[in-house]
Amino acid sequence: MRVPVSWLKDYVDIDLDVETLAERLTMTGTKVEAVIPVGSSLRDIVACKVLELKRHPQSASLQIAKVALGQGMPVRQVVTAASNLAAGDLVPVVLPGGRIADGTEIGQMEFGGVVSEGMLCSARELGVSAQADGILHLDGGIAPGDDVVAHYTLADTVLEFEITPNRPDCLCVVGIAREVAAITGKTLRTPEVSFTELADAIEGRVSIDIDDPDLCPRYSARLFRLTGVGQSPIVMQARLSAAGVRPINAIVDVTNYVMLELNQPLHAFDFDAVGGGRIVVRRARSGESLVTLDRVERPLQPGMLVIADSEKPIAVAGVMGGEESEITDSTTTVLLESATFNRQSVWRTSRDLKLRTEASSRFEKGLDPATTVPALNRVAHLFEVMGAGKAFAGIVDNYPSPERPTVIRTTAARIDRSLGAGITAEDVRACLVPLGFGVISAADEIQVEVPSFRRDVTEEIDLAEEVVRIWGYNVVEPTLPGGAHAGGYSREYRFAERLRHVLTASGGFEALTFPFMSDADFDRLGSAVDEGRREAIRLLNPMVEDQALMRTTMIPSILASVRVNTRRSARGTFLFEIGRVYAAGPELAAGQQVPTGACPAVETRMLIGAMAGPREAAQWFAPERPFDFYDAKGVVQAIMEDLGIDHVEYARMDRLPYHPGRAASVVAGGRAVGVVGQLHPDVAAAYDVPEGTVLFELELEPLMELATFHSAYSPLPRFPGVDRDVAVVLPIHVPAEGVKQAIVQAGGDLVESVRLFDVYTGPQVGEGNRSLAYTVTYRSMERTLTDDEVNQVHARVRQALVDQFGAALR
């Protein structure tokens, strides 16, 4: 909200400089977002009286005006294109060397041989309004030669506030002035409301019925006879413009002006269009509609609150008026509405109609019913001062159940209980009274009456906040809470950190992605139609279709990151992400209410790794080679090693999105805990990532359960081990792991380890075969093995390989 300081000064004396004032307001909760000078460019603009007007000798569109700048000043000659001038008019002129609002400097100029000693100004050129046609006619008792900028306070400072939703009372000049008064110790002045009523009374002309008082606690109205719908005064226009509201005409400007002053939206009806002089505040009936001021026909839903005349809706309550009862040039009598509407009702109606207005955004924050009548009287005063209209005698004020003020009983100790600031009863009084609270202190109790405009204050804690913000947040001495507590990290957090250490030490870079995916991803991944899709959580209002689902797999998002890297540089990529995949929980899937304490979704923690491109660029010691399956598997092995998970199996797996011959299910503790594999070439193509891209996926929860973290120590061997090699030629489809298992089985307890050190395919071993060469380490924990013992057991191993696989030994 924007408030011109000159306007603020109508209601409170300010002797601080603006920057200090802004700082004080910010530090007491009325946050000043910006201090904006307006009209600071304006220079050397004075009032002048048009003495005579002549046609320009060469141009039909120009006139030459002789203007008087006051007694003792020479008469000047000014050339103007304006057509709204007559002799005797009082208008602004910028003298040569002066400047207008947009900063343009005006010099002495010549138009077709005629010298112009200055320029007559429009309202826009002075920053008064957007009106650029014609010269501004000066009002308000200014005399030729007077400084225009000073007379109308056109050079002003605007404070731009961020008002939090709990403080609608600060959405107006008087509300801000109240805060200023409270924090600077000044007195708040209230707006002038004196005026004389017409002899004719509103009584008998207007009737108001509130059919639905639950949605409209108070409806007040005055009737005005217009005496001319002209422009509003320059000061008012300038203030409205500075506050960000466009001046229109006297009627509209006054209603806006009073709304900005008092936070009471007002609506003016052309009384002749109000059928039967009746106002009925009621819920819309089915089938009703209304053409609103913006010329849109809006079907109304039953339940929306409307203002109706004797027959039909003429306004959507608190949102927008109807076109039919709009004020026009021919309007003679105005019915001015000043009402309070239920905030939820206005919020819902405005949302359902997709129509947000200045009025609706104020009503939906909850307004003070006590303001309706003062606002009407303020309008009556301003109309009279401006000569725009006169009020009929009386007010119609329908307020079926007047509110009783909220009274809160408390003590200083209770106020201070959550503050720890050492607040006394006297502090409570000193902070609250200037804000408009009624405070009665007794020996052991403080009774606080909450003013009607502070609808946010309903209980003790609200008072504590009021007290401490005025007392000063930064005056409260910081303390550290008592009591020792054992801090620490959750098991999940520690586990993720442990994985990160292994992964980064293995060359992986951690990625963070958006956990969304799309229907198209299921196609790209080659999933069967129903698989995964059925359980994916779908957003009702995604930003884009690509992000319409919560991911059920980590693959699409990590591949998007791989693609970013392969597109931008040739470097190899090893990214990993620790994140979640999501599936609907039982209630969400069934469209039922999720019980308290339960979670709507099953959120499963996952690790994914992706490797693509060259593992390392060529070096003097090693040629470049691409990442492949065994790099990904190696990282998985390193993770298992770190976690202390033994006996991990890698079982061949033929399942999309993986390459049918290059993927394995990772099995530990008897359950599948993840996958390692190369992407299927079709999937790689669909995601535009390198064809050899390899992935590993691990589910964290089972790994956490299986991890031993090497918690027990094994004694070191005291006797030497003996290495023996064995090489076998086997058909290429025989898995190496099976050979290893056969060696372990045949060798028994003496086998300490089996290491595959060479794999060979080529003419020497025959088509379809390969040679696998192993180093077997034999060791006993009890004694030094003799050569004979080792030879015996190794012979058993060799024989077992021949027997079991029909292998040829090399």
Add this chain to the structure above:
Amino acid sequence: MKERLEAILGTALDAVAQAETTDALEDVRVRFLGRKGELTALLRQMGQLAPELRPAFGEALNRARDRVQAELEARQAALLAREKQERLRRETIDVTMPGRAPVLGSAHPLTIGIREVCEIFVNMGFKVIEGPEVETEFYNFTALNTPAYHPARDVQDTFYISDSVLLRTQTSPMQVREMERSKPPVKVVVPGKVYRRDQIDATHSPVFHQIEGLLVDEGVTFADLKGVLTAFAHQFYGADRKVRFRPHYFPFTEPSAEMDVSCGLCGGAGCRVCKGEGWIEILGSGMVHPNVLRAVGYDPEALTGFAFGMGLERIVMLKYGIDDMRLLFENDLRFLSQFR
């Protein structure tokens, strides 16, 4: 014989001196001192001498042998030293060639930020926990004292999955879940992803991260809130930074406060980073609203507490001077590899 001994000794000493390698020196040793060596042969020939001459000759012979032996050893040591020198010279490598460095990856800068923030609070006795991202409207709004018509609930701002299920817009729902399932005192920090319907640009993202904190116990005050958060700011940003608390509004805390720290770049004078204010807004905080305590079955007459929440992206971007939030989610290795 005496003359022969002299002659052999002279030859032997010459040969020792002229041996240029340890192998050649060994040949010299064999030639003169070996079993069939020339000096050894003289010993055997001693029987041909008259018995009275034998002792003197024997003594001369032994002196000669000792002399040769000593020269051999000295020569041997010199040659070994020289050969070692030569070997070391031959073994010289180009130490300026690059080493075989293991490739090191790195944690994401946001992870690093979470680590640093959480560690400070863990050291003050907070527990780090996490919570669900798919939340109910109840935990995300209702239990947090946010009325049904609060603008934050708008479909414009919040991702909805059903009428009552949404993607959490803040980590605050974990305040409620944690209090519901545990007895006071509750002292937790909650890092995690949150979601809002913002178009992605340099300063907004539909997915971002927050760290929530909550301390509920008997006798916790606003002064304690200030103490704990000031301690955090001084540890995270530096003890020289000034801290201030500004009144603000959050539905689930009261009094509510935003905390600013003095700008690290200009020291408070006003600059580009702090947009001329001299202060940078770091987090939102406040005393837990009694309605929130009531919603979880805690007695607001017995317990008080404070909560706070900070946006991690902002903190990390300020710390490293990152000017575009999108960089944090693109995962460009040229970006990621800058953080360790």
